[in-house]
Amino acid sequence: MQRRVYDCQVGCPVESTLQFISGKWKSVILYHLIEEKVCHFGQLKRDLKDCSTRMLALQLVELEKDKLIQKNIYSEEPLRTDYTLTEFGATLIPVIRAMSEWGDRFNQLNG
Amino acid sequence: MQRRVYDCQVGCPVESTLQFISGKWKSVILYHLIEEKVCHFGQLKRDLKDCSTRMLALQLVELEKDKLIQKNIYSEEPLRTDYTLTEFGATLIPVIRAMSEWGDRFNQLNG
DNA sequence: CAGAATCCCACTCGATACTG
DNA sequence: CAGTATCGAGTGGGATTCTG
Numbered sequence: 001m002q003r004r005v006y007d008c009q010v011g012c013p014v015e016s017t018l019q020f021i022s023g024k025w026k027s028v029i030l031y032h033l034i035e036e037k038v039c040h041f042g043q044l045k046r047d048l049k050d051c052s053t054r055m056l057a058l059q060l061v062e063l064e065k066d067k068l069i070q071k072n073i074y075s076e077e078p079l080r081t082d083y084t085l086t087e088f089g090a091t092l093i094p095v096i097r098a099m100s101e102w103g104d105r106f107n108q109l110n111g
Numbered sequence: 112m113q114r115r116v117y118d119c120q121v122g123c124p125v126e127s128t129l130q131f132i133s134g135k136w137k138s139v140i141l142y143h144l145i146e147e148k149v150c151h152f153g154q155l156k157r158d159l160k161d162c163s164t165r166m167l168a169l170q171l172v173e174l175e176k177d178k179l180i181q182k183n184i185y186s187e188e189p190l191r192t193d194y195t196l197t198e199f200g201a202t203l204i205p206v207i208r209a210m211s212e213w214g215d216r217f218n219q220l221n222g
Numbered sequence: 223c224a225g226a227a228t229c230c231c232a233c234t235c236g237a238t239a240c241t242g
Numbered sequence: 243c244a245g246t247a248t249c250g251a252g253t254g255g256g257a258t259t260c261t262g
């Protein structure tokens with residue numbers, strides 16, 4: 001689950017952005033976090049039907065490393081965790097929003 | 112270079128969008144086409160420094176299959192081709208724009 | 223519930239060489 | 243110039259099992 005290496009010396013802004021959101025499920029995860037504010041692991045697991053447990057965990061780790069999301073652990077039984085956007089992650093809202101709006105329109109036109 | 116399989120029955124709009132732009136270099140190619148209107152193969156090759164010839168060709172084929180871009184062939188010597196956005200491809204401009212704007216801001220703040 | 227660890231195959235994708 | 247063809251190493255990522 002390496003982040004892709006884009007050459008950002010040349011300063012291509014799209015490549016810069018991709019470094020953060022190009023992971024297989026990252027933008028979908030961010031989308032759900034934007035819509036639902038707070039998400040548990042199992043909930044994301046259900047939302048992302050085709051994403052394996054392993055993949056979900058890996059993507060969450062990377063998003064957290066990149067400071068886009070924050071993981072909150074509650075030491076209860078049973079174990080409980082949730083994820084929220086950080087302030088930095090929230091700066092991506094316009095990007096994710098643009099993607100979801102395009103997808104919504106596409107879905108409307110194509111059933 | 113398969114397009115990724117996201118479950119779009121559930122209608123996640125972000126997944127719908129990703130079906131079109133999640134290829135490794137697709138959004139970067141679209142970005143250059145938006146900025147420069149018309150691009151030749153060799154020009155894109157130079158712009159996308161870390162993208163191999165093979166990858167560039169594959170991504171262009173997929174973008175064309177998806178009707179996002181149009182390939183125009185001129186039977187001259189030497190061979191000449193160029194690529195432009197289709198109308199459908201142009202509907203993605205807000206998405207790509209959002210990505211490039213975020214990347215611009217990020218690059219400013221981080222050198 | 224929320225993940226980490228292992229296994230392992232299919233596919234990705236770069237390098238190289240070739241074509242019209 | 244604008245690609246295609248072939249080869250092969252590397253890894254992405256699913257399935258499964260295990261832990262606290």
